[in-house]
Amino acid sequence: MLIRLLLLLSLAVPSLAHAGGKAVSPVREGNAINPLWSPDGDQLAYEVTLASERVTNLYLLDVQSSREEAVTPPASSSGLGGRFMERKQVNHEFAWASRGGLYAFASSGADDEFDIYVKGVTIPIGSEEKEGGATFSADARHLVFSSGRSGEGDLYMLDIFALESAPIRLTRGEGLEFYAAFGAGTSLAYAAMSEDGANIRVIDNVNTPERTDRALTSWKATQLKPSWSPDGRRIAFYSNHLKEDRTRFDLYVAAASGDGVPQKILENVVPNERRGPSWTPDGRRIVTVRDDANAGDPVVLVEIASGTVHVLDTGTVNNAEPDVAKDSRGRLRVAFVSQGERSSDAQAWRRVWVHDLD
Helix, strand or coil, rough: HHHHHHHHHHHCCCCCCCCCEEECCCCCEEEEEEEECCCCCEEEEEEECCCCCCCCEEEECCCCCCEEEECCCCHHHHHHHHHHHHCCCCEEEECCCCCCCCEEECCCCCCCCCCEEEEECCECCHHHEEEEEECCCCCCEEEEEECCCCCEEEEEEEEEHCCCCCCECCCCCCEEEEEEEEECCCCCCCCCEEEEEEEEEEEHHHHHHHHEEEEEECCCCCCEEEEECCCEEEEEEECCCCCCCCEEEEEEEECCCCCCCEEEEEEEEEECCCCCCEEEEEEEEEEEEECCHHHHHCCEEEEECCCCCEEEECCCCCEEEEEECCCCCCEEEEEEEEECCCCCCCCCCEEEEEEEEE
16 A cells, blocks of 8 residues: 555656657867757757858757758849858847747858848848847747947847837947847846956846836846746846856846846856746746766756756757747747767767756
8 A cells, every 4th residue: 555655656756757858959170159049949040150161050940840941141142243242151049939930140241241131121220330130029029139320338228129229228338248039928038248247137028128228236246148937026137146157157137127136046057048047838947958067067947936947868968059939739848959868978069958857
């Protein structure tokens, strides 16, 4: 009877993850980075950096069918035609909109001055200076990006339905403003550089940016890559606050309202390359990578309320860049990059892997 009871109890405890991940991207002579799930969780955008050629390629992968396509500016962009397509480009910094399969990305184009390209639009968004780091508003109506047109690297906003209009300048700081991330409504979080490092700031209403811009952190350290919880109440970010080794970062979560002190959730994590920490859809957990080379830099699931850390049994090493989403079948899935299985000798270039959570 006791054995039966223990068996029933063990079955009642939910498993956090199925054992083992699966490589979903092809083998290429370069490292995959920044896998990013589509809103429906069925497609992945990711980049491949080819160091020998000094280019970055961007791909869209249908995870179910394994069909893949390269993402590049249209051949007719700026009237350059075939000559534009023959030139090696850097295509990166992909951003999904919340609906309609809409997306944006940055490309070096034909003159090494990065512009923003929106799916279905042949005219690039940009100036004579560099643009990048695009992010869509929750309703997919507005696009915010960082631009050097002011000479300082400020954030600008465009109405997707009025691309012919000049963008609205949102920030006027003395340093670079970047890593912008929209909240659930008109709120925007971003990182702002200064002499003391970088801190997270929030614009409560992008329609009145000068009156609603405020600091979320004010530490003499580096705070980067904010990401909003699904309910818009909290913001996660990476920070080296109070770290002796300033090259290492911890994971923090703060109330988006600015109330209270930001809380350290996990020490020594590997920050994502292009974006902030990835929240689970219920807003109770964050998926990240623990900075622990001896353990193969494992992908972990962190409970926000308790700080409990679950190591995901991906079976892989040298992991990075996790992103979590629920697909059209209702499966909770983590995409990440890895150099390969723990037991394999064939560990070379990083590929995109997918790991299912229960």
